[in-house]
Amino acid sequence: xxxxxxxxxxxxxxxxxxxxxxxxxxxxxxxxxxxxxxxxxxxxxxxxxxxxxxxxxxxxxxxxxxxxxxxxxxxxxxxxxxxxxxxxxxxxxxxxxxxxxxxxxxxxxxxxxxxxxxxxxxxxxxxxxxxxxxxxxxxxxxxxxxxxxxxxxxxxxxxxxxxxxxxxxxxxxxxxxxxxxxxxxxxxxxxxxxxxxxxxxxxxxxxxxxxxxxxxxxxxxxxxxxxxxxxxxxxxxxxxxxx
Amino acid sequence: xxxxxxxxxxxxxxxxxxxxxxxxxxxxxxxxxxxxxxxxxxxxxxxxxxxxxxxxxxxxxxxxxxxxxxxxxxxxxxxxxxxxxxxxxxxxxxxxxxxxxxxxxxx
Numbered sequence: 111x112x113x114x115x116x117x118x119x120x121x122x123x124x125x126x127x128x129x130x131x132x133x134x135x136x137x138x139x140x141x142x143x144x145x146x147x148x149x150x151x152x153x154x155x156x157x158x159x160x161x162x163x164x165x166x167x168x169x170x171x172x173x174x175x176x177x178x179x180x181x182x183x184x185x186x187x188x189x190x191x192x193x194x195x196x197x198x199x200x201x202x203x204x205x206x207x208x209x210x211x212x213x214x215x216x217x218x219x220x221x222x223x224x225x226x227x228x229x230x231x232x233x234x235x236x237x238x239x240x241x242x243x244x245x246x247x248x249x250x251x252x253x254x255x256x257x258x259x260x261x262x263x264x265x266x267x268x269x270x271x272x273x274x275x276x277x278x279x280x281x282x283x284x285x286x287x288x289x290x291x292x293x294x295x296x297x298x299x300x301x302x303x304x305x306x307x308x309x310x311x312x313x314x315x316x317x318x319x320x321x322x323x324x325x326x327x328x329x330x331x332x333x334x335x336x337x338x339x340x341x342x343x344x345x346x347x348x349x350x351x352x353x
Numbered sequence: 354x355x356x357x358x359x360x361x362x363x364x365x366x367x368x369x370x371x372x373x374x375x376x377x378x379x380x381x382x383x384x385x386x387x388x389x390x391x392x393x394x395x396x397x398x399x400x401x402x403x404x405x406x407x408x409x410x411x412x413x414x415x416x417x418x419x420x421x422x423x424x425x426x427x428x429x430x431x432x433x434x435x436x437x438x439x440x441x442x443x444x445x446x447x448x449x450x451x452x453x454x455x456x457x458x459x460x
Contacts, residue, residue: 299437
């Protein structure tokens with residue numbers, strides 16, 4: 111029988127679900143703060159493209175993928191066929207296979223119902239937040255699930271509101287546009303454990319810029335993360351052999 | 354488009370979004386992963402974060418070209434230092450937003 115390695119230990123004090131929820135919510139709020147302006151903008155764009163507000167909400171519930179939704183909206187506006195929109199969505203979201211694989215390390219032996227529910231909320235943002243906490247060992251799967259679903263509900267609300275009132279909000283209010291960037295910067299610093307990680311980050315960044323400039327579309331994210339991680343891995347093995 | 358058209362389109366999009374998130378987790382979580390894969394995957398988060406960030410700090414989107422000294426980059430430097438010192442994500446996000454807003458006023 112496989113055991114759930116990340117079970118919560120009651121002797122560590124508070125073990126109630128409310129406590130997990132509070133911990134999860136405390137970790138999720140920067141994501142929610144970032145999703146507000148992005149979601150409002152997404153909804154406002156959709157409304158301009160002729161989507162009714164309920165369609166925006168429906169899309170956010172069924173798809174829950176920020177960049178893919180932006181692309182789908184602009185494709186709908188230019189009259190693209192549903193098949194091409196779905197194919198583009200697939201390509202844009204293929205990067206999540208990497209995140210899903212990485213999360214599997216920390217969800218070993220967890221039941222498949224939970225995994226299926228958890229998979230729905232794997233985004234760039236929830237992945238980065240959950241991985242950082244899983245790595246320090248102070249995180250359990252219920253807290254991670256809270257992060258996923260809280261950010262999802264904010265995303266659904268923000269995009270739907272954007273479709274209703276998005277036109278009324280001034281652009282760039284209060285530096286909101288920087289919320290996501292600030293969060294990624296902060297999460298990046300948490301990942302820099304030693305020289306190998308710093309090198310991997312630098313190489314992934316360089317590859318990403320090069321691929322971004324040379325190749326249209328969103329493939330630069332996958333190319334740079336696979337390329338950067340592979341180079342980092344090779345360097346790590348080389349340096350281990352020498353010592 | 355009717356309700357049914359939207360439902361069909363979004364269900365299709367939802368399916369191709371969900372599968373890449375679900376399949377690896379569903380299978381790998383019940384398998385003993387080889388050490389090399391764990392080592393490689395441990396470098397994925399830092400690589401993905403860098404890959405997501407770098408183009409937005411160093412290049413323009415329409416059209417795509419290199420751009421040195423963007424406000425995003427100028428704000429990123431103090432934000433990064435603040436994050437290294439404070440180790441707090443919430444505070445870092447707020448500092449980044451404030452500096453970006455401030456920079457927008459002057460530049």
